[in-house]
Amino acid sequence: MDTTRPLHSQDIQSFLLWMPNWIGDVVLTLPVIQSLRRAYPAARIFVVAKSPSEELLLGHPSIDTVLTLPSGQENGFWQRVNFARDLKKYNFDVGAVFPNSFGSAFLLSLTGAKCRLGYNTEARDILLTHPVATTAHLKKAQYRVEYYFKILSSLKLDTPDRNFSPLISQEGDITTREVLLDMGLDENEKFITLHPGTSKVERGWHAERFGILCQKLIKEDGMRMVLLGTEKESELLNRIRNFGSPEAIKIIPSVNLRVLTGLLRKSQLFIGNDSGMMHLAAMVGVPVLGIFGPGSPESTGPYMAPEKQETVTRNFTCSPCRQKFFKECKPSPLYKPYCLEDITVKDVHEGVHRLLKRL
Secondary structure (H helix, E strand, C coil): CCCCCCCHHHHEEEEEEECCCCHHHHHHHHHHHHHHHHHCCCEEEEEEEECCCCHHHCCCCCCEEECCCCCCCCCCCCHHHHHHHHHHHHCCCCCEEEEHHHHHHHHHHHHHCCCEEEEEEHHHHHHHEEEEECCCCHHHHHCCHHHHHHHHHHHCCCCCCCCCCCCCCCCEEEEEEHHHHCCCCCCCCCCCEEEECCCCHHHHHHHHHHHHHHHHHHCCCCCCCEECCCCCHHHHHHHCCCCCCCCCCCCCCCCCHHHHHHHHHCCCEEEEEECHHHHHHHHHHCCEEECCCCCHHHCCCCCCCCEEEEECCCCCCCCCCCCCCCCCCCCCCCCCEHHHHCCCCHHHHHHHHHHHHHH
């Protein structure tokens, strides 16, 4: 690569993309990666991702190779350093880092990518050949897809894709029909998916309110509910299931993210917190009702047509916040931020009705 010439005018054969840490953020990079693929149809696109995000990316048609970043308690700093150094063998032309941390840019630099793109946050200019200027305000307020797209500005791409490419099933994936049968549901049966979890407990709406919401949707609207979550969230899911009968409220078995998207696609709509699961639902085009407290739909709302989404939020002036619970705001008596505490079951139930009327 010739560092004296504009990057977009050069023959680029390979890209290494260092992905964000959270599933929702990973989903919001996909329209950018699809735009990159359109501009460079013959280039090899590698991504580095944490588990379980790699389950999703393995099925994405714009990505050639998925490399799983060592994580978890058994993998520390030196394991990640050795992982990054080992990537030198690929001789990447361009590397781009989507996270804003110094550590992610440092690891990208160890890969030997000739040109390195990313934001100039945390004094990372010394590690990047094409640093992109940003501010704390832009990071907080700009919609994530546009924010990630700007990282690749030196490549002169046209625009992020408006739609998500369908995922490709991988060997060993069970079918959506098998998942439905496992839960005792007919393949053509109508149901609503609901995800009560989130990355931090303080960011999630009350489990009891999700349970009461399920009761209302079952008794007043004749709906069937499917609860989504990880094994770590099983206690939370069971608390909510106890608000209804086993016939009316089902819990999805353990499946990978590719298989999960198939189930989401079959549902009438999705209800959940501002979380990665919400973005997975938007990715497959299922109508979404998102509950926003500390986050803001202006920066991290679902990437989909406005008529297919409904956001329930109190629009506090401090949102989106830095989520340093509870140093910047006082908790409610039930230990939630008031931006979530003040959202009632009635608010969400009415939001579901508004969304259903538009479908």
